[in-house]
Amino acid sequence: MERFLFSSGLAENHHLAVFFAHIRLSFxxxxxxxxxxxxxxxxxxxxxxxxxxxxxLSVPNQRIEISVAASVPAISAAHLEQALDKDLFVLTRVPDAELERSVNDGKARLAVEMKAGTAQFSVHASKFDRAFSDLVLHVLNNPAASAPTPRHIGEIHILDExxxxxxxxxxxxxxxxxxxxxxxxxxxxxxxxxxxxxxxxxxxxxxxxxxxxxxxxxxxxxxxxxxxxxxxxxxxxxxxxxxxxxxxxxxxxxxxxxxxxxxxxxxxxxxxxxxxxxxxxxxxxxxxxxxxxxxxxxxxxxxxxxxxxxxxxxxxxxxxxxxxxxxxxxxxxxxxxxxxxxxxxxxxxxxxxxxxxxxxxx
Structure with missing residues (x-):
């Protein structure tokens, strides 16, 4: 009986020795x-x-460029420029013929024009900038609400990603x-x-x-x-x-x-x-x-x-x-x-x- 237990212990130790040897070989x-x-x-x-x-590289620029057509009255463009934060938005006047191309080429995120013979504004943008389009259109249609307000009234909290x-x-x-x-x-x-x-x-x-x-x-x-x-x-x-x-x-x-x-x-x-x-x-x-x-x-x-x-x-x-x-x-x-x-x-x-x-x- 003692010989059997001794032999079993040797066998187990042998198995463990082979086990750890193979681990070293694997590494x-x-x-x-x-x-x-x-x-x-x-x-x-x-x-x-x-x-x-x-x-x-895919993170967009923080400043959003808006192309404003020559057909847009100067007073409307001025209201828009006053209402939007200059650190986040930049307005550029372009000819009417180059308006849509400025968005298609990626030079501008939005493009604003006034339809000929009407007092209606039109905003051109991709489907991803629909929210910005609504904001710009609201400012243009409500010039009284676009007056600049003191910067200390509200706070903006940028959340971690x-x-x-x-x-x-x-x-x-x-x-x-x-x-x-x-x-x-x-x-x-x-x-x-x-x-x-x-x-x-x-x-x-x-x-x-x-x-x-x-x-x-x-x-x-x-x-x-x-x-x-x-x-x-x-x-x-x-x-x-x-x-x-x-x-x-x-x-x-x-x-x-x-x-x-x-x-x-x-x-x-x-x-x-x-x-x-x-x-x-x-x-x-x-x-x-x-x-x-x-x-x-x-x-x-x-x-x-x-x-x-x-x-x-x-x-x-x-x-x-x-x-x-x-x-x-x-x-x-x-x-x-x-x-x-x-x-x-x-x-x-x-x-x-x-x-x-x-x-x-x-």
Missing amino acids: SYFQRNGVSLIMTLAVPVLFLVLYSYSYY GSGPLFFLPSIILMSLLNLGLFTTGSKTLQERASGTLRLYRMLPTPMWTYFAAELLTKLLLATLLIGVFLAAATLLLDIRLGLAVALKATCAGLICASAFIAMGIAIGCTLGRYSSGVHVFTLVNLLMMFLGDLFFSASKFSLTKAIALCLPTTYSADILKSLLLEVPNRFPYWISFGYLVCFSLLAFNVAALNFRFTAKE
Whole structure:
């Protein structure tokens, strides 16, 4: 009996030793394969920087230019200029023939003219500036109300931007986690099978769950680092204050999403029999998840793609992160989304265990 307990203790210690050794090997993989690390981290960070830069470039100028046609009486133009804040609006007189062109070319946001033979004003603007058009038309039609008032009567409070600038952040985080699960994990598993590395496990008296557990733990640690980098980068680049509670909730939810992607990658890597054709399968699955899984398009809202989108883990992952980071109503209850991701992970690991083979063809 004592010999049996002693042998069991040695076996458990041996399993743990192999488990931690494989974790070290998984981390050393990135030293040998820098492309995988670039695909996992650098490319999504580059997208984040580009989106942030584009967001700031898309912010309109604070001064709104209004083109005033020569047909508008000088007294009406003077009333309009007095009523509007000079720090926010600038009026420019243009010939009647160039009025609409000034708006179409983007030189002015609004254009004002007086119809020939009438005393009726006409304002030209895009549909996005309808509110400004109503304001200008009201001032022109009510000159008595356009007299300047003391600046100290009222106050204007400029609110901090909410989560609007972060609209692309959940998709970028999930895209990175998807690359982590499919290419960094799944493709690596298939490559190790094809190169014969996993055949060494036949000589070890350890169950294969130690391999899967080590891969999962290693990639979850990397996923934690990725999520933290993206949240920190978005906060710095967009000057958005994310509360600690929101960041922790998003990180925990992201790890559950990453578990589903990692399990899916391992299942595909264990099922495929040829590495050369497997690379194309991973690319196809990646495109399917991104474009039909609500990452960049709401495929679950369209009747043609809804059935496919509801079967993909990215659909529920995107709904969770968008609800937490953007503070928008979630389309699915949390228990459904998290329950689906957990069940998907368990099913994928089961498929990997049933279809695992130590070798694969090049």
